[in-house]
Amino acid sequence: MILLLFLAIFFEALSNKEEVVSDTTSFSIKLNDSILFKRFESINQIYKEKKFDLALKSAFILLDSSKNSSSEIFFRTNYLIGNIFYETSSFKDGIKYFRSNINNVLNDSIFLDVNVKYLKNKILLQNYLRLGSSYHKLNERDSLKIYKDSTLYYYKKIIDFNDLDDSFVNTKAKTYSNLSALYINDKAYDLAKEFAKKAIEINKLNNNKVNEAGALGNLASIYSIEEDYHLAKKLYLEGLELIDNDKSPKAIRFKASLYANLAWVMYNLKDYKAYEYQEFSYDIKDELRNNEFKGIVRRINAEYDVNTAKKLVLKEAENKQLKNQRTFWLFGIGSFIVIVTLLYGLNYYKLRQKNLRLQLTQTQLVQNQNLEKIKSESQVRILNATIDGKESERKQIAETLHDSVSALLSSANLHLQASRGLFKGETPVEINKTQKIIMEASQTIRDLSHTLVSSVLLKFGLKYAIKDMADKYSNSQIKIDTRIGEVVRYEQNFEIKVYNIIQEFINNILKHSKAEKAMIKLDESGGLLYLRISDDGIGFDKNKIINKDGLGLNQIDARIQMMEGEFHIDSSKKNGTVIKVVLPILEKEPINLV
Known part of the structure; x- marks a missing residue:
C-alpha cells in the first residue's frame, strides 16, 4: 500500500509563509523619498498584522503615487500587493504583480550598475519563488499542464543561479523541497529522491534542523511508497530526533506528520508499537486543528476583505468617470x-x-x-x-x-x-x-x-482503510492508486458510510468499466470531505443508466442526500468516468476524562 502522508511535509514549503516568502522589508535599496518610504512602512506593518483589506487599499494608492517618482517604492509596493493576494489564496491576481516586478527589474536602468547585482538577484529570486509556488498551488487545484510547466519554469530559474552566496542558499533548499513534492505526485520517484537529498544536504550545512527534519520526512515517504519500510523507519526517526525539543509551530506540524508516517511504516513491519506513534500523531493534530480552524476563519475574512477593498478602489475610479458623465446619463x-x-x-x-x-x-x-x-x-x-x-x-x-x-x-x-x-x-x-x-x-x-466491516477502518480510519482497499482490489488487469490529503479520524458511523460509498463505486469499476487504471482522491477542507474517483474505462451514457439499479446509483444517491452531501457523475462512452462527492464532516466526539 502506498502512503501519502508526505504531502503534509512537502507542501509546508507552499502553505507556510516563512518557507516561500521573504519579508517584504528585505529590500535594501537606498530610499530618497522619505515620505513615500514612511507610507510604505506603515502599509507594510498593517500587512504584517494581517489586515489585508486596509493594506491592499492603501497599497494601490501608493503604487499609483510612486510609479513615476520612486522606482524603489514601486518595486516594494508591487511585491507587497502580490503577497497580499497570495496570502488570501488569490494566486492568479498575485501572479500579475510578481511578473510585473520581474519585468521591471530586468528593464529598469537602475539595475544595470554591477554594484546592485546582489540586490537584483535577491529581488528576482523572491519573485521567482513566489511565482513557482503560486503555479504549484494552482496545479494542485486543477492539475493543468500549463500550471505544471510554469511551476517548473520558475523553479528552474532559481536552480540556474550559480553565483548565490550563503544568504540565498535557503531559497534553493525550499525550491528542491517543492520539486520533490511535485515529482512524487507525478510518480517520478528517482527525481523526487534527488531533490529531497539536495534539500537535506543544504539544510544540514546551514544547521537548519527543522527544515532538515522535513526533508528527511520527504525522503522517507518516498521509500515508504516503494515499500522499503526499514529505511523509511530509520529516516523518520532521524527527523524526529532533530526536532525532539523544538516547540515552534512549524516543528510541531512536522512532528505530527512524521509520527503518523512512522506509525504506518511500523504497522507494515508488523511492529505494533505503531499504535503508540499513531496516538502521538492524533494528539498533536487534535491540538493543531483548533488553531488551524481559527486560521481558516481569519483567512476567509481576509479574502472577503481583500476582494472588498479591491472593488472599493476600482469603484472610486469608476465614480470619477461617472461624475463627468452624470448629466448625459x-x-x-x-x-x-x-x-x-x-x-x-x-x-x-x-x-x-x-x-x-x-x-x-x-x-x-x-x-x-x-x-x-x-x-x-x-x-x-x-x-x-x-x-x-x-x-x-x-x-x-x-x-x-x-x-x-x-x-x-x-x-x-x-x-x-x-x-x-x-x-x-x-x-x-x-x-x-x-x-x-x-x-x-x-x-x-x-x-x-x-x-x-473492515478492521483497518475501525482501527486506523478512512485513510488507511482506503489504501488497504486499493491494494486488495489491484491486480494484473487494473491498478488502483490513492491520493489522500490530511484527513483525521471521524465519527465511526460516518467513516463506515463513506467507506461503503467508496467500496460501491470501486465495485462498479471492477464489474463494468474494463479500466486499466483508477484513482481515489480524498481530502478535507473547510469542514467538508472531498471525494473524487476516476477511471480510464469504457464509460457509459449516464442519461440511460442513472435511473437503473444495476450500478447501485440510486442507493448511493439516497445515502449522500441523507448525509446532506453533493453527488456528481461525469461520464461518456469510451472516455472513462469521474465521480465527485462532497460531504459535510461529522467529527469524532472527544473523550471526556474524569
Whole structure:
C-alpha cells in the first residue's frame, strides 16, 4: 500500500509563509523619498498584522503615487500587493504583480550598475519563488499542464543561479523541497529522491534542523511508497530526533506528520508499537486543528476583505468617470423612463390578463413540484433506513464474531494445547486434528468479520482503510492508486458510510468499466470531505443508466442526500468516468476524562 502522508511535509514549503516568502522589508535599496518610504512602512506593518483589506487599499494608492517618482517604492509596493493576494489564496491576481516586478527589474536602468547585482538577484529570486509556488498551488487545484510547466519554469530559474552566496542558499533548499513534492505526485520517484537529498544536504550545512527534519520526512515517504519500510523507519526517526525539543509551530506540524508516517511504516513491519506513534500523531493534530480552524476563519475574512477593498478602489475610479458623465446619463435615464411609462400604459391591460394566467399555471406547477418532492423524500428516507439497518447489522455481526466467537475458539484451542501435557508419549491424532479445525475456523471467522466491516477502518480510519482497499482490489488487469490529503479520524458511523460509498463505486469499476487504471482522491477542507474517483474505462451514457439499479446509483444517491452531501457523475462512452462527492464532516466526539 502506498502512503501519502508526505504531502503534509512537502507542501509546508507552499502553505507556510516563512518557507516561500521573504519579508517584504528585505529590500535594501537606498530610499530618497522619505515620505513615500514612511507610507510604505506603515502599509507594510498593517500587512504584517494581517489586515489585508486596509493594506491592499492603501497599497494601490501608493503604487499609483510612486510609479513615476520612486522606482524603489514601486518595486516594494508591487511585491507587497502580490503577497497580499497570495496570502488570501488569490494566486492568479498575485501572479500579475510578481511578473510585473520581474519585468521591471530586468528593464529598469537602475539595475544595470554591477554594484546592485546582489540586490537584483535577491529581488528576482523572491519573485521567482513566489511565482513557482503560486503555479504549484494552482496545479494542485486543477492539475493543468500549463500550471505544471510554469511551476517548473520558475523553479528552474532559481536552480540556474550559480553565483548565490550563503544568504540565498535557503531559497534553493525550499525550491528542491517543492520539486520533490511535485515529482512524487507525478510518480517520478528517482527525481523526487534527488531533490529531497539536495534539500537535506543544504539544510544540514546551514544547521537548519527543522527544515532538515522535513526533508528527511520527504525522503522517507518516498521509500515508504516503494515499500522499503526499514529505511523509511530509520529516516523518520532521524527527523524526529532533530526536532525532539523544538516547540515552534512549524516543528510541531512536522512532528505530527512524521509520527503518523512512522506509525504506518511500523504497522507494515508488523511492529505494533505503531499504535503508540499513531496516538502521538492524533494528539498533536487534535491540538493543531483548533488553531488551524481559527486560521481558516481569519483567512476567509481576509479574502472577503481583500476582494472588498479591491472593488472599493476600482469603484472610486469608476465614480470619477461617472461624475463627468452624470448629466448625459440623467437625461438618457429620464427619456427611457418616459418611453417605458408610455409603453406600460398601452400594454397594461394585456399584461394583466397574461399575468393572471401565468400565476394560475405557476400555482399548479408549484403544487405538483411539492407533491413530487414529498414523494421523493419519502423514498429516500425509506431507502436510507434500509441501508442504515444493513450497516448496523453487519457491524454487530462482525463485532460478535470477533469479540465472542473468535475468543471462544481461542479459549478452546488453549485448553486442547494444555491437554497435550496429560498424555504420556505421542498425542492422539484426534487432538491434532481438532486443533487444526479450530485454527481454520478462527481464520474463517476473522476473514468473515473483515468482510463485514473492515478492521483497518475501525482501527486506523478512512485513510488507511482506503489504501488497504486499493491494494486488495489491484491486480494484473487494473491498478488502483490513492491520493489522500490530511484527513483525521471521524465519527465511526460516518467513516463506515463513506467507506461503503467508496467500496460501491470501486465495485462498479471492477464489474463494468474494463479500466486499466483508477484513482481515489480524498481530502478535507473547510469542514467538508472531498471525494473524487476516476477511471480510464469504457464509460457509459449516464442519461440511460442513472435511473437503473444495476450500478447501485440510486442507493448511493439516497445515502449522500441523507448525509446532506453533493453527488456528481461525469461520464461518456469510451472516455472513462469521474465521480465527485462532497460531504459535510461529522467529527469524532472527544473523550471526556474524569
